[in-house]
Amino acid sequence: MSRTSRPSRSYPDPEWSVVHRAARRNWADSVERCAACRGRVDMQDDHYQVVLDREIDTPGKLSFERQRFVFCDEACADEWTAHA
Ligand SMILES: [Zn+2]
Secondary structure, three states: OOOOOOOOOOOOOOOOEEEEEEEEOOOOOOEEEOOOOOOEEEOOOOEEEEEEEEEEEEOOEEEEEEEEEEEOOHHHHHHHHHOO
16 A cells, blocks of 8 residues: 555445455554544454455556455444445
């Protein structure tokens, strides 16, 4: 992620689709906010991650844009995706 703006908490536009969701634990020593409840999510502890892709149809090539959201757990991820 090279963008400096923080992702919004709301589910992105409909052209975004979930490509990956899984419980995971990262090596990264950082803390992010849960996209659903804004709770503190320590990347080194168990948490849940959802990745969304969007096709960008530019002339001559097809590429993807990707967003990653983190959640405290699967329940928060379910609640968030249910509001799509
Ligand atoms: Zn949460």
